[in-house]
Amino acid sequence: MTVVDTELDPRLLEHRRELTGYCYRMLGSAFDADDAVQETMVRAWRGLADFEGRSALRSWLYRIATNVCLDQLSGRQRRALPMDLSGSPSQPVEASLAARRPSTAWVEPVLDRQVVSDDADPAEQAVQRESIRLAFVAALQHLPPRQRAVLLLREVLRWKADEVAQLLDTTVASVNSALQRARATMAAVGGEVDSQPLEDVERDLLDRYVDAFERYDIDAFVALLHEDATQHMPPFEMWLRGRDDIGTWMLGPGAGCRDSRILATSANGAPAFAQYRPREGGGHEPWALHVLEVRAGRIAHISSFLDLDNDLFRRLGLPVEPA
Structure with a gap:
């Protein structure tokens, strides 16, 4: 019923x-x-x-x-x-x-x-x-x-x-x-609750993160990361360590993200960005929700939840197209 x-x-x-x-x-x-x-x-x-x-x-x-x-x-x-x-x-x-x-x-x-x-x-x-x-x-x-x-x-x-x-x-x-x-x-297992409110300098960091990603300026992008920053991309088991490897990925297998559009949001108590990747034939389509961990003025970790089945954004109530 x-x-x-x-x-x-x-x-x-x-x-x-x-x-x-x-x-x-x-x-x-x-x-x-x-x-x-x-x-x-x-x-x-x-x-x-x-x-x-x-x-x-x-x-x-x-x-x-x-x-x-x-x-x-x-x-x-x-x-x-x-x-x-x-x-x-x-x-x-x-x-x-x-x-x-x-x-x-x-x-x-x-x-x-x-x-x-x-x-x-x-x-x-x-x-x-x-x-x-x-x-x-x-x-x-x-x-x-x-x-x-x-x-x-x-x-x-x-x-x-x-x-x-x-x-x-x-x-x-x-x-x-x-x-x-x-x-x-x-x-x-490192599960303590640790309150770390965002400071103004970190909000500026997030603005620069979005700008570098949308321009796909990878040198500027990786400069915002800690040297030992990590990234993972469910549903894949892979994860990356180090800003150099993250940059290499973005210029290699991840290069299809060039010319993406970004929508700022908040997820899991942290800054987050909905990414819309260029669609073949024109326009943009939902691609990933990035949840960031900020520590000491730089990005320490990126959780990139990929919307490979065209279902994640819809079920979370995120727009299916960028504004």
């Missing part, structure tokens, strides 16, 4: 965005998160008459969403980023594109506007953005699903241990033990 938003109680819809953020962190995919939230809304809609205010509506919705996510995660392999799969960078040659995996193998991007609350205070918005960073979401995938839920509810949403225990039908001691193990795993 399909239920559209117009049929849902407005009280349920008020929580859609924050639930999407929670499910995205749990599942590592904006698209899976949308499905999970829709299922949560349907289950809540069906059970609302029997709810009778036995607990706070928000807590009840999180209980449903958690169970939906745990069901989705049952038996699944964890999602990853290419650098998680191989300790060695690829060569900047076309042969490096030989290995490709389906979209279900990868942590997928999410636009900030899909999961960051407009009406939250600046400090809360900062937490929301930092906890959807790609590195953090990828690190979460190393946790068993219930530990993942405990960490998110306790560390990101700031629930009390007894509230989490009630949601998961377990004990406070069990919650505290799961949180301790989750923290240790996250520290081991």
Whole structure:
């Protein structure tokens, strides 16, 4: 049975965005998160008459969403980023594109506007953005699903241990033990939340990044990168290390990106750019969403999510043509 938003109680819809953020962190995919939230809304809609205010509506919705996510995660392999799969960078040659995996193998991007609350205070918005960073979401995938839920509810949403225990039908001691193990795993895989708001000088850096890319001035482009900058390009397993190799790639196998158009956006709590590559016969078509990591005034990492199946932009709600 399909239920559209117009049929849902407005009280349920008020929580859609924050639930999407929670499910995205749990599942590592904006698209899976949308499905999970829709299922949560349907289950809540069906059970609302029997709810009778036995607990706070928000807590009840999180209980449903958690169970939906745990069901989705049952038996699944964890999602990853290419650098998680191989300790060695690829060569900047076309042969490096030989290995490709389906979209279900990868942590997928999410636009900030899909999961960051407009009406939250600046400090809360900062937490929301930092906890959807790609590195953090990828690190979460190393946790068993219930530990993942405990960490998110306790560390990101700031629930009390007894509230989490009630949601998961377990004990406070069990919650505290799961949180301790989750923290240790996250520290081991580099998954700490680290707030790094953009400074004005970095905003200028992003303007120069767009300018260099659109002019396809690769010398100017790589000058904006750290010497050991990295880039990966899901759905391909390849990843590059070093601005020289990134520049070599862009002048070689990636040269089809010349004359692209760029649209600035924000994804995974970071600066991002939707790239539209020249289409054979004229015009431009969706090609990649680039999510940038900025550190100490230069670009440290580029996550380039390629839209090879002409589906990524549409599902994220990005324009299919540049303005």
